[in-house]
Each structure stands twice: as C-alpha cells, then as structure tokens.
Amino acid sequence: MAGGGDELKLLGMWASPFVLRVKLALSFKGLSYEYVEEDLRNKSGLLLSSNPVHKKVPVLIHNGKPVCEPQVIVQYLDEVYSATGPSFLPVDPYERAMARFWASFIDEKFMASWLKAGRGKTEEERAEGLKLTFAAVETLEGAFKECSKGKPFFGGDSVGYLDIALGTLVAWMHTAEVRHGLRLFDASRSPLLEKWVERFGKLDEVVAVLPDIDRFVEHAKMREAEVAAAAGNN
Amino acid sequence: MAGGGDELKLLGMWASPFVLRVKLALSFKGLSYEYVEEDLRNKSGLLLSSNPVHKKVPVLIHNGKPVCEPQVIVQYLDEVYSATGPSFLPVDPYERAMARFWASFIDEKFMASWLKAGRGKTEEERAEGLKLTFAAVETLEGAFKECSKGKPFFGGDSVGYLDIALGTLVAWMHTAEVRHGLRLFDASRSPLLEKWVERFGKLDEVVAVLPDIDRFVEHAKMREAEVAAAAGNN
Incomplete structure (x- = not known):
C-alpha cells in the first residue's frame, strides 16, 4: 500500500x-x-x-x-489495494457485472444527457437533454434499489464502484440547485437517491476531497457564460 | 461450467x-x-x-x-468460467488496466471513427472518419507491440480481452477490402496487426463463429444502400 x-x-x-x-x-x-x-x-x-x-x-x-x-x-x-479500505467491486461475478453495467449507464446516458441539458447548442437541444436526464434519474433510482438491497449504498453497507461513479456529481448537483433551482434527485422522482446523495455527501472521505462549493458555483457560472458566448446567445 | x-x-x-x-x-x-x-x-x-x-x-x-x-x-x-479455457484478462493489475484502457479505445475511437467513415452524412464527414480510423490503426499497432511483448496475441501466447475486442471486426475488415479495396491493416501502416489479423482469423474458435463472408458482404451492400438512401444520395 x-x-x-x-x-x-x-x-x-x-x-x-x-x-x-x-x-x-x-x-x-x-x-x-x-x-x-x-x-x-x-x-x-x-x-x-x-x-x-x-x-x-x-x-x-x-x-x-x-x-x-x-x-x-x-x-x-x-x-x-484489495486489502486496503472497502472493496469497490463486489465479489460475486453477477453483481460485478451489474456494477459495470450501471457505471457505463452513468457515463453514457446520465452524464451525457446532463451535459446536453447544460451545454446543448439550442434551447430545444437543452430541453431534450433535461428530459433524458430525468428519465435517466428514474432508471438510476431502480438501479439503486436493485444494487443496494435495502442497505445505505449502491455497494451495500459500504461504498462501492457505483457510489463513486455517481457520487462524483455531488458538487454539480448542488450547483444546479443553487444556480437554476434544479433538484436532480428529489422526493417525488427518486426518494431513495435523494436520501443516498445526502448520506454520501456527509461521509468524511467525501467531504475531504469535494471541491469548495462557492468556488465551484463561480466556475460553473463562468463556464455557462463561455458556452452562451460560443452559442452567440449574449 | x-x-x-x-x-x-x-x-x-x-x-x-x-x-x-x-x-x-x-x-x-x-x-x-x-x-x-x-x-x-x-x-x-x-x-x-x-x-x-x-x-x-x-x-x-x-x-x-x-x-x-x-x-x-x-x-x-x-x-x-475462470477455470475454463484461456483467461481473457491478465492477472497483473497494471496489465489488466492496460487491457481495459485499450478496449475502451477500440470502442470509442477506432470503431466510432470507422463507423463515421462508412456512415457519415457527408463526403467530408466520411473522409474525416477515414483519416481518424487510420490514425487509430497506428495507435493500435503501438498497443499491440506493448501488450503482446513479441508474442502472437494481445493476450500473449493465448488470446485475451483485446484479441476478442478487436478480432470481432475480422469480417468487417474483409468486407471493406472486398467492397472498397480498403485494407485496414497493411504491411506499411501496421505490419504487426496485419500478421495478427491473419493469425487470429485462422483459429478454430474464430472460424467456428465468424459469419459467412459472402452473406456478410451482401448485408454490408444492403446497409450501405440504406445509408445512402437516407442521405438522399441515390
């Protein structure tokens, strides 16, 4: 180690x-x-x-x-570092396959849709991106239910591969809420993920590495202005 | 098993x-x-x-x-089925990481570029796709050298994860040659891959599952006609 x-x-x-x-x-x-x-x-x-x-x-x-x-x-x-800290991937091959499947979904569907919602070139493209994002959230709510089996994390009692894959977006979610009043995980659409994201965001290991939210919000503001300028919207 | x-x-x-x-x-x-x-x-x-x-x-x-x-x-x-047949992924974590890295490259760069070369909407897009495909082939030639370490396959003495990931395209390569005279792996650009693809294509386990080439060429012809029709080119 x-x-x-x-x-x-x-x-x-x-x-x-x-x-x-x-x-x-x-x-x-x-x-x-x-x-x-x-x-x-x-x-x-x-x-x-x-x-x-x-x-x-x-x-x-x-x-x-x-x-x-x-x-x-x-x-x-x-x-x-298999002997250090939690194992991110489960031991069971089928559960490992599920973790890999959902990790791809997070990158290829959820994050890609969300990027489109924020950085799409036209109003229409951004609206379509947002629609796909919310559809992906509903799918992920089901994935959480399936993987966590009633326990606090995707990985069960401790964080796993999917907690890390999705949890990486905690600061972005917070920023979307501050900047646009957009609550990605909420009680009506995804009650399990709403609780999960709160739980995850409070872990010491997460707090230790999360970017400063104020700085992050400023950064997002700047990026949005750049995207808008590139699209000729201001 | x-x-x-x-x-x-x-x-x-x-x-x-x-x-x-x-x-x-x-x-x-x-x-x-x-x-x-x-x-x-x-x-x-x-x-x-x-x-x-x-x-x-x-x-x-x-x-x-x-x-x-x-x-x-x-x-x-x-x-x-870890006890059955060859192990696709190496044992060493660094070599496993390399195999996963190159498998993503094959899907996200090489195959994506090749699809663009064949199905791009404009002549310009297809030419750009072809350029990127050849650049990816050169990169893959280096990957083969790195992974095979002078042995016959990406996986060394037996086929591995990358042999399967790239080898899946044997029929497509053959079709591109028959249909368009396009030789993807050739002696000048990628001498190691040229030999590898011949070697791989002759393995019993590959011959047993490869689609019939004539049928495949006919299928490719039909798909190309569909794409051209959709693009309003015929």
Whole structure:
C-alpha cells in the first residue's frame, strides 16, 4: 500500500468530475498521494507523455507507470489495494457485472444527457437533454434499489464502484440547485437517491476531497457564460 | 461450467460485431449455449424484458439472469468460467488496466471513427472518419507491440480481452477490402496487426463463429444502400 514504498501521483483539474472520481477512490482507500493540478489550456509535458492517446486528466502515476481513464483507474486501485479500505467491486461475478453495467449507464446516458441539458447548442437541444436526464434519474433510482438491497449504498453497507461513479456529481448537483433551482434527485422522482446523495455527501472521505462549493458555483457560472458566448446567445 | 447444470442463452443478431464479441468469448471458453437470433425491427419480449434499459443485443442469459453490454458480458464470462479455457484478462493489475484502457479505445475511437467513415452524412464527414480510423490503426499497432511483448496475441501466447475486442471486426475488415479495396491493416501502416489479423482469423474458435463472408458482404451492400438512401444520395 502507499507509504510502504509506493509512489502515487495524480494529475488532475480541480473542477473535473472525472478527476474527482479518482480522488474519491483514493480517499476511500485511505491512500496518500501527490496531487498535481494541470492547466488544461497549457498541458504539462508529464500529462502529454503519460497520456499520449487522449491527453486528458485524470492520470494516476503509480511508481512511474501511468494509468489513464477514470473507470480504469478506479478498478486498478481496487485491484492493487484489495486489502486496503472497502472493496469497490463486489465479489460475486453477477453483481460485478451489474456494477459495470450501471457505471457505463452513468457515463453514457446520465452524464451525457446532463451535459446536453447544460451545454446543448439550442434551447430545444437543452430541453431534450433535461428530459433524458430525468428519465435517466428514474432508471438510476431502480438501479439503486436493485444494487443496494435495502442497505445505505449502491455497494451495500459500504461504498462501492457505483457510489463513486455517481457520487462524483455531488458538487454539480448542488450547483444546479443553487444556480437554476434544479433538484436532480428529489422526493417525488427518486426518494431513495435523494436520501443516498445526502448520506454520501456527509461521509468524511467525501467531504475531504469535494471541491469548495462557492468556488465551484463561480466556475460553473463562468463556464455557462463561455458556452452562451460560443452559442452567440449574449 | 456450462453443461454442468448451467444454462446459457445468447440473444443476438448474426451481423452485429458486438454480438460476435460474445460468441468469440463463448467459443474460446469452449462453452455450449442456446443461440436466439433477434429480429431487431421486431424485438422479442424476452429481449425487451432482459435488457429494458438499452433494448439491444447482445444479452447473455445465465440460469435465467440477464447480463447486457458486450464488454460486461466478456468480463462476466471470464470471471464465472475462470477455470475454463484461456483467461481473457491478465492477472497483473497494471496489465489488466492496460487491457481495459485499450478496449475502451477500440470502442470509442477506432470503431466510432470507422463507423463515421462508412456512415457519415457527408463526403467530408466520411473522409474525416477515414483519416481518424487510420490514425487509430497506428495507435493500435503501438498497443499491440506493448501488450503482446513479441508474442502472437494481445493476450500473449493465448488470446485475451483485446484479441476478442478487436478480432470481432475480422469480417468487417474483409468486407471493406472486398467492397472498397480498403485494407485496414497493411504491411506499411501496421505490419504487426496485419500478421495478427491473419493469425487470429485462422483459429478454430474464430472460424467456428465468424459469419459467412459472402452473406456478410451482401448485408454490408444492403446497409450501405440504406445509408445512402437516407442521405438522399441515390
């Protein structure tokens, strides 16, 4: 485990939900690491040489060897540090398959729809994005029921792969509420997820790595202005 | 293992590369299963109830429990039947991470670019797709070198996760050559992959599940005509 001769370095960007996913995984595993903030408009030589294919954060460098792509990194950490902290993926192959299935859904349907809702080029595209987002929330409510089996987390009694995959959006959800009065998980549409997100957001391991909400709201405001300017709306 | 009381059923469509991925995995593991061909214009109740989220093939039903999404299914088979046939994913966590990284690249970059090359709406879009496809091939040539370490397959001495992920395209590559004289893996651009694809295509486990090439070429011709008609090009 880290500290026992292992060197972990994370190349990230503070406001990226994909980087936060790795920070959450490291936090739950109780691993210490060096964090390097990247300027994405002027990427470092280390980032470009560590992830020549995508040139994106997050990159985790473990004893000099880079691992890229958030879900790949989380599974890597889970396998290398299997004896440390909670196991993110369940032991049972069928439950593992379900966790992987829903993690893909979170990225490919839920997050993609939400991005469209926020950054769609036309009013129509954004409205369609929001509709798909709410449909995805309802599907995820069912997924939570199925995976948690009445326990507090997707992973059961402790956080797992899906808690990290979805929980990475806590700050974004909060920002959507502050900025647009948009409550993604609410009592009528998704009562289980509403409770889950509160529970998850209060965990010490989460609080330790969540970005500062005020700074995050300011950042979101700036990004929205950029998107609006690019779309010629202001 | 299947036969020892296990019941495996695969819902598929003969020309789908994603279904072929699962057929290859089953073939390499030496598992017997019931195959159900789906009519995608009139999906069965079993498909809709087994994959209510995406309503897509492939779906593997194992003792009545459905597993969806090709890469999820291949990992599931690898974990459930770990004692049968080759292990698709390596044992070493770093090598596992690399395999997962490149599998995502194959789906998100290589296959996506190739689809764009074939089905882009404009001439310009298709040309851009082809350019990206060739760039992806060069990247994959490097991946093969890295993963195979001088051995015959991505998985080393036996086929692994990436051989299945990329090998699923053997019939498509052949069709592109027959239909358009397009040789995706050739000696100048990707000498290692050129040899790999020949080697892979001759394996008994592959020959046993590959679609009939003539039928496939006819199918591709029909699909291309449909795409052209939709684009108003004929």
